Amino acid sequence: MNHLAENAKDSLIVGGVAFLLFGPFLGLELTDGQNGSLAIATRPELLAIAVVLVVVARFLLLLWHDHRSTRAPAAKLAAVMAKSGKFVAPALLIFAIAMPLLPFFATADIDLGVLIMTYVMLGWGLNIVVGLAGLLDLGYVAFYAVGAYSFALLSHYYGLTFWECLPLCGILAACWGIFLGFPVLRLRGDYLAIVTLAFGEIIRLVITNWVSLTGGPNGIYDIPHPTLFGLTFDMDGGPGTFSDFFNVDPDPSQRITYLYYIILALALLTNWVTLRLRKQPLGRAWEALREDEIACRSLGINLRNTKLTAFAIGAMFGGFAGCFFATREGFISPDSFTFIESATVLAIVVLGGAGSQLGVVLAAIVMIGVPAKLQDLQVYRMLIFGIALVFIMVVRPRGFISTRRPTVSLGKAKIIGAEMVSEGRG
């Protein structure tokens, strides 16, 4: 009983702090007064609701804390998750392949699937840099932008098609990865993070301001959609279209389903390459670099090549994804490549549990799929996104899947638990 009183007191103090914090923002409102000056309006009811909510939430949290101390440790939960992971991955794969063909998914759902899959691919690409090589990259969106603009410009000025541009976009993005990676080879940790962020911003600013080439803030229109062996997905159903060739009625869902399978294939390619590389010397070098840069260097690993290949390969997949983004939207502008995109992709990688391929998929579904379903709450969407990021990190700092399975081991491979995994400072 005494404990409850203590909890209540704590909750009330938190309520007082909340009152002060929310006071000027929820309790007061800036409005337009007479002759262009500002005026203040009050809305006490909103402030009261917010403060009461905080007090109640705090009280429940404390109650839950007292209750939780008697429960089994979280390690068991992690073990269960790790075991079920074996079945979750193939199940998800089968679901992903079958999804557009299932009757109860509307075209909008498939479109959402395309969006999620794009972020899965970006997440897997960034996972190579952040999750495997341990290089904190806050400017990954730069390579996404390079891929998207490469395709948009090549098709705009030279009339190249999606399939011709796709490899070019990857190569160009990889070159940019090396080009931007070279100057930052000596930097570590947060210095690296801020310089990659700066590079991301530089690329976006140059795209915005180089109006004669890129159209600046207006972006580039009429980017061609991908074709299926030369068949287009035009709605008129004339000769040379998909619907004409296969004798079916033209329907927008055909194009979206086609896009879905393209991005699925690209994402699976990313995953396959990553999984293969992890088992090869290069992938091992990346993981060694992540764990301890100094030990890595003393064992004779070429740090320069290891870092540059991580940047280049990660950037290449970002470029592929960018190329796909351009063809899917048909229109791109610098607004699509802001820092918030980099932050979202990084959040997906970290929430998934850096280094875990399955974790990225789960995190992408949670971070992209759930907000997209909240369209009705348009104004509050990003607010909820922010709260969710903080909340998930506080609850599961290591992400959804925090265990690691070594790629090589003597005898039976043992899963390494979260508490044993420690990153170097690289």
Place this chain on the structure above:
Amino acid sequence: MAYALQQLVNGITLGMIYGLIAVGYTMVYGIIGMINFAHGDVFMIGAFVGLIALTALTGVASLPVGILVALLLSAALCGLYGFSIERVAYRPLRGSFRLAPLISAIGMSILLENYVQTSQGALERAIPAVIPGGITLMDENGFVVQWSWMQMAIVIVTLVTLAIFTYIVTKTPLGRAMRAVEQDAKMAALLGIDTNRTISYTFVIGSALAAVAGVMFLLYYGVIDFYIGFNAGIKAFTAAVLGGIGSLPGAVLGGLLIGLIEAFWSGYATVAYKDVAVYSILAIVLMFMPTGLLGRHDIEKV
């Protein structure tokens, strides 16, 4: 010559604001080794509190009193914001996976931006020039170099704030505790320093400095919206890194440099590419001095 002098005056004023924000970044980085991404948004919150206070006080108090009250109120409230942010989003993650606090901070930044956007609207809010006029430094063939009272006030307020801050860090027991925790948190704790409380105070002080910068920004430009925190935050962080992250004089120096680069680039090259110039110089400096201008070289023990 006159033109250069004008850019110098503008650059120093801008640099002072960046420097104030940068101090908060560098303090937090020094003490717990994380990038406090939400710091720029605390600056934005400070600007908004200042705006609300100034609007509420219009006609009630005289102008200097109004500004002073706005400054103090904003600093106090932002201190509380800094304290709460640390408690909610960073403290549970201390000693955890390196990237977790970073993502939490990015989430906090998105949260604060949208909190202000939904509660106060997405529109830009403007106030009329609070202190008009200034002194003429130079008159060259009709080109008048103005050092406005506003710019002078910003420089003075910044210097006073930095002086108080320097006093706290170098002379008080709290400052000693902060420096001790920065050097070695475990050892400081063994010697009886309450590290948690010291870290909380660090956030409070850093956020209060950002709030002062926010009010200055509001008075200088007269226009704010919920998004100002991002750009100012990135620039200030760039300033902190340029000066050598973890170094307090470095943060102010970095801020001034960034302000000057921005002013001179806008004056002599293209305004559109001023941010590109700032980021490029950051990259170039770090290429040759990987720990910034005044940063310490980490000795890595194996």
